[in-house]
Amino acid sequence: MVGRGIVPNVITYNSLIQGVCNLGHWKEATRLLYEMASQGFFPNAFTFNILVDGLCKEGRVAQAKIVVQTMIQRGIEPDTVTYNSVMYGFYLQGEMDAAKQVFDLMLSKGSMVNLHNILINGYLKQKKMDKAYSIFKEMALRGFVPNTVTYTTLMMVFVKREDYKKLKSCSPRCKLLANFRMFILTLYY
Numbered sequence: 001m002v003g004r005g006i007v008p009n010v011i012t013y014n015s016l017i018q019g020v021c022n023l024g025h026w027k028e029a030t031r032l033l034y035e036m037a038s039q040g041f042f043p044n045a046f047t048f049n050i051l052v053d054g055l056c057k058e059g060r061v062a063q064a065k066i067v068v069q070t071m072i073q074r075g076i077e078p079d080t081v082t083y084n085s086v087m088y089g090f091y092l093q094g095e096m097d098a099a100k101q102v103f104d105l106m107l108s109k110g111s112m113v114n115l116h117n118i119l120i121n122g123y124l125k126q127k128k129m130d131k132a133y134s135i136f137k138e139m140a141l142r143g144f145v146p147n148t149v150t151y152t153t154l155m156m157v158f159v160k161r162e163d164y165k166k167l168k169s170c171s172p173r174c175k176l177l178a179n180f181r182m183f184i185l186t187l188y189y
Helices: 010-022 026-038 045-057 061-073 080-092 096-108 116-125 129-141 148-161 164-170 172-188
Strands: none
Touching: 010 026, 010 045, 026 045, 045 061, 045 080, 061 080, 080 096, 080 116, 096 116, 116 129, 116 148, 129 148
16 A cells, blocks of 8 residues: 555554454454554544454453553543444353443443444343343433334233233333234133
8 A cells, every 4th residue: 555655544544443353353453553653643532442442342341441441541542333333342251241331331431322222132131031021121211212122022022921911011012912922822721
């Protein structure tokens, strides 16, 4: 690239870093960061988010937290993408209490982004139905509207557990599914 007279910029480096992170080549990502800085380009929020997301998806949440601390030390405020990645990393490791702490931190900072689905899904995977349902109910109290992912996730679990009372209570759509399921059961039994 440079040999052809094309000078890289932050966007170029971010693209390269994204590519090597997707491949799990962390030494190459680090080398590109140093090269980027030596060329006078400094990581921005997007650069840091690429690193945090990649590390979290590989289960390296402790290292991702160090990147977030570095980000803050450089005066770059973590954003929704940053927190979402960290929450998802904790979710992947089954550390739902830590994911909930990140969620609560976002709320305390005034974030109005809906990250409830990560918590609901995580609690359901840990078979903590009551906590998942509690997060679902909190959504409405905070002014968030559950989406298709939310309803589908809850419906699948309620149907598996044959908990038609909770299925009916989660929404009119869920109630319709519960009634249909009970109708099908009466046809075949």
